[in-house]
Amino acid sequence: MPRRRPGALRAARRLRGRRPPSWAYDTGPLDRLSPGTSAAIRYAEHGDHGHDVSPGRTEDFLRRYRAFLRRPGAKLWLTASECPACPGCRYEDVAVVRDALQAVLCVLPPRPRAELRGHLARLDAEFRRRTRPDPDPRHWADWSGEPYPWWHRRLYEGG
Numbered sequence: 001m002p003r004r005r006p007g008a009l010r011a012a013r014r015l016r017g018r019r020p021p022s023w024a025y026d027t028g029p030l031d032r033l034s035p036g037t038s039a040a041i042r043y044a045e046h047g048d049h050g051h052d053v054s055p056g057r058t059e060d061f062l063r064r065y066r067a068f069l070r071r072p073g074a075k076l077w078l079t080a081s082e083c084p085a086c087p088g089c090r091y092e093d094v095a096v097v098r099d100a101l102q103a104v105l106c107v108l109p110p111r112p113r114a115e116l117r118g119h120l121a122r123l124d125a126e127f128r129r130r131t132r133p134d135p136d137p138r139h140w141a142d143w144s145g146e147p148y149p150w151w152h153r154r155l156y157e158g159g
């Protein structure tokens with residue numbers, strides 16, 4: 001579950017309002033984001049924000065989210081990862097990819113955060129439209145009763 005750790009909160013405060021260094025602009029825009037937001041993401045990826053927010057990951061996560069939405073068929077089912085604990089395989093589950101994008105969102109300063117949020121909102125709208133809500137309330141929260149984000153409460157293949 002993406003949860004803002006105290007370290008991430010402090011780092012986000014430090015980053016707030018600060019322009020990313022010039023190297024963060026070097027590799028050009030990321031996905032379809034503005035140069036400023038792309039640079040803010042690259043800068044954040046080089047900070048200490050945990051596994052999901054590390055160099056090159058955001059671009060990969062956006063690519064994976066788009067690839068899921070490009071699958072043929074009017075309706076899509078989520079696919080659970082074969083080994084959800086494994087860092088190499090956990091992102092086979094698009095809901096885990098969306099968790100990671102949320103983690104990126106949470107560490108950005110306000111302006112790039114707003115742009116990425118809008119970007120994700122468009123992808124999320126498509127995701128909502130093409131997947132079905134999971135009607136079983138037993139799948140809505142973890143063992144402690146903490147509710148999963150809405151993107152986990154969709155129907156999985158064979159589920």
Ligand SMILES: [Zn+2]
Nearest residue numbers: 083086088089
């Ligand atoms: Zn694995």
